[in-house]
């Protein structure tokens with residue numbers, strides 16, 4: 540593609556091609572959680588997590604405006620971003636379903652602002668609100684990390700081209716980043 544598919548972005552076929560093109564980019568899989576003001580636990584599978592800033596320590600993710608709980612996500616006093624391990628495909632599937640009881644049988648403890656930290660995750664970032672922005676049909680959440688934990692011996696679940704996968708390390712280290720030339 541295809542200048543033509545790009546021109547068609549507003550049509551269903553163009554949007555499908557756009558989504559497929561975006562899906563060429565592999566990501567990890569996270570479950571973002573929060574304890575809503577009403578005491579309800581929120582949880583959603585996301586791949587839109589990314590690092591943003593070291594100082595202050597900020598990360599970001601985006602939530603679809605069609606999410607039934609968008610207002611509760613926006614009002615939450617804290618969030619936990621749980622990076623899933625390769626063994627947690629079922630957890631990803633569970634939290635990618637709308638409504639219903641996502642939490643039955645899920646093992647967790649509570650972190651900052653009582654947000655659930657999922658057992659078995661390879662890293663958990665406990666965050667407070669920082670700011671949010673209009674992201675078109677999504678809302679972009681920028682959150683401030685107050686604490687984190689990692690489990691270096693666990694491997695991440697990967698999502699690419701609409702399928703789950705696992706990492707196949709090449710054993711070749713990437714250059715040290717940031718490089719001196721960046722500053």
Ligand SMILES: Cc1cc2nc3c(=O)[nH]c(=O)nc-3n(C[C@H](O)[C@H](O)[C@H](O)COP(=O)(O)O)c2cc1C
Nearest residue numbers: 584585586587601602603606607635636637638698
């Ligand atoms: C691998 C994967 C990644 C996803 N990433 C996002 C995301 O970044 N943002 C989003 O709003 N939905 C994302 N979704 C879809 C939500 O998990 C799904 O719509 C879920 O039902 C939302 O929960 P809710 O209906 O309770 O709001 C993703 C789903 C999967 C399987």
